[in-house]
Amino acid sequence: MKIRVGIGYDVHALVEGRPLILGGVEIPYERGLLGHSDADVLIHALMDALLGALAQGDIGAHFPDHDPRYAGISSLLLLEQVAQLIKGQGYCIGNIDTIIVAERPKLAPFILQMRSNLARALEIEIGCVSVKATTTEHLGFEGRSEGIGAQAIVGLEKDKA
Numbered sequence: 001m002k003i004r005v006g007i008g009y010d011v012h013a014l015v016e017g018r019p020l021i022l023g024g025v026e027i028p029y030e031r032g033l034l035g036h037s038d039a040d041v042l043i044h045a046l047m048d049a050l051l052g053a054l055a056q057g058d059i060g061a062h063f064p065d066h067d068p069r070y071a072g073i074s075s076l077l078l079l080e081q082v083a084q085l086i087k088g089q090g091y092c093i094g095n096i097d098t099i100i101v102a103e104r105p106k107l108a109p110f111i112l113q114m115r116s117n118l119a120r121a122l123e124i125e126i127g128c129v130s131v132k133a134t135t136t137e138h139l140g141f142e143g144r145s146e147g148i149g150a151q152a153i154v155g156l157e158k159d160k161a
């Protein structure tokens with residue numbers, strides 16, 4: 001069995017006039033994340049981890065932020081494309097673990113729906129998909145609610161033959 005691991009990290013600024021979308025879930029909040037796409041910081045970190053595991057660059061290389069095709073796009077659609085790339089190279093996803101760093105809003109009620117969305121896009125069992133949330137106890141840019149960060153780690157597997 002060949003095993004490869006990857007990590008991903010992303011940050012987006014919180015601004016007025018945008019929806020807050022995390023893991024494909026629109027979360028009621030007075031501000032949202034700024035970006036060319038839907039700015040789903042959780043999925044961006046996850047895509048970077050998946051691409052990193054296969055040394056395939058990062059999301060900016062695959063989905064340039066000046067390309068009009070990606071303006072306002074759901075990051076779940078981009079994640080589906082990354083999942084197909086992984087499969088095309090003969091790998092399957094063993095498990096993913098992620099963490100969202102946000103002082104507010106309270107994300108616990110939405111975690112299960114996020115896991116379900118990610119599992120469906122990746123075509124893996126929900127039990128292989130972990131999403132967690134933490135505050136920074138009011139420290140730093142996340143603690144001041146200026147932005148939201150996310151980190152992801154993935155393990156890919158492939159039979160040796």
Ligand SMILES: Nc1ccn([C@@H]2O[C@H](COP(=O)(O)O)[C@@H](O)[C@H]2O)c(=O)n1
Nearest residue numbers: 102103104105106107108133134135136
């Ligand atoms: N935006 C967030 C942040 C955290 N949670 C949940 O609260 C728990 C306590 O957070 P600490 O940062 O004080 O450790 C955490 O384990 C999460 O379950 C949340 O729902 N939304």
Ligand SMILES: C[C@@]1(CO)OP(=O)(O)OP(=O)(O)OC[C@H]1O
Nearest residue numbers: 035036037039059060063065070
């Ligand atoms: C996925 C993309 C597509 O424009 O989304 P953005 O919202 O621009 O987000 P960012 O994490 O700054 O860069 C990644 C981009 O490739």
